[in-house]
Amino acid sequence: MRPSDLPDLRNLELFRDMEEARFEELMHAAYVQTFPPQVDLITEGDMSDFLHIVLEGRVELFASWNKRETVIATVEPISTFILAATIKDAPYLMSARTLEKSRLILLPSSDVRAVFDADSGFARSVVTELAARYRSVVKNTKNLKLRSSIERLANYLLQQYEEAGQAPTYDLTMEKRKIASLLGMTPENLSRAIKSLRPYGVTIDGQCVTIDKLGDLQGLAKPSPLIDDLNR
């Protein structure tokens, strides 16, 4: 591990309130590895050996059943994934693969559980993190069950717009096929959904999104903090 990573890690909400000694103990047991793009990191069903933290790059979480596959989320630096499996000492429910060249920290699950028991600051943080994750999955469920695919797309575009600092023009950060899978639709359907947003002032050329009539799009999307605000 590069010493220069430590401050960033220490600043992660998960580790911030930890005793210094525990933090060093945990980091001492950590592996740091760099992976090329498109590498399978973990496979659904395997036991949880490590808590993973993305330092650089991008990781996709996906799940499969009966030859079908769906993107659940992408993880960007600096954050953890598969915390719940680590805590429960249970098999992974999702698989993960790198999307780009990525640098990860792997913390042995048993160490994480040991420190969890010994450090109440860390325990507090784990709970907060888990509660946040739980809430974001519940929001995703509401999104899937209460909205049509066009409504999901409209809200996705508005979310990206917010993340781009409300710029009237911004770039998609994911391939469209991944976006389609994330939103629970086929690439063809996404392509047509995009066209059907034209009357609402949405133009997408390649990666480049332009939103002309924000109000109209919001009128269709009806974003709600109880579904879309991925934090809080």
Added chain:
Amino acid sequence: MRPSDLPDLRNLELFRDMEEARFEELMHAAYVQTFPPQVDLITEGDMSDFLHIVLEGRVELFASWNKRETVIATVEPISTFILAATIKDAPYLMSARTLEKSRLILLPSSDVRAVFDADSGFARSVVTELAARYRSVVKNTKNLKLRSSIERLANYLLQQYEEAGQAPTYDLTMEKRKIASLLGMTPENLSRAIKSLRPYGVTIDGQCVTIDKLGDLQGLAKPSPLIDDLNR
């Protein structure tokens, strides 16, 4: 609160590893109330004042958006709901209503958070509970995104079959309209889905489910512990 409830509560996984003093402290602040059927207990968007525990009866968790409504889960005794909102001190993401006459314990959220900080056994339990809930919502997402409505129904029937002790005939525990909503479809669609399971040996007459050709149904449903086993 009836003194007779205390042992059951103490035995809840959430409270089992707690110091006795903390447990009593928490219960001292608790309200116990009985509600008639069809009473709104909490409303999506409100702040989390209480952690709720169902002692008797049945509670439905549901969510709404844009005049649509969907059932997320039903809660049966003895278990808690909206733990995540309580921990995060955040607004509820779901609403709750009683389905039957129900007796609930309400623990003020601030007390729960206080005890959480003071009692590491309780903190451990909260994390375990949250991690379990998180995993079950992830499973639900996979169910929704990877399966058609008929496949979801087939797996639902197999789950109920397991819960009924693998009896070849058992009763549905919910109205069909609720089941439809839970599975993310309309009542009409559920009605037709049931008929389309006939060739797989499934007969449903009123509440009464009969599964004649278990193997055939399993062949269609392809149940997976990574989606269907609601615990683990």
Added chain:
DNA sequence: CCTTATAATTGATAATTGTCAACTGGATAG
């Protein structure tokens, strides 16, 4: 530069799912 591979789009079509309206049947209240 061209070649190749892969993503994205488009059209045609099918499957799935939802909507609306009508009807059935059981439960309940008077």
Added chain:
DNA sequence: CTATCCAGTTGACAATTATCAATTATAAGG
């Protein structure tokens, strides 16, 4: 017993979404 209510079902139809095949972009490699 009858009237009423409402969940459930059914039919007809519409909307949504998926599938398959073909084509057009786009990006990467030699």
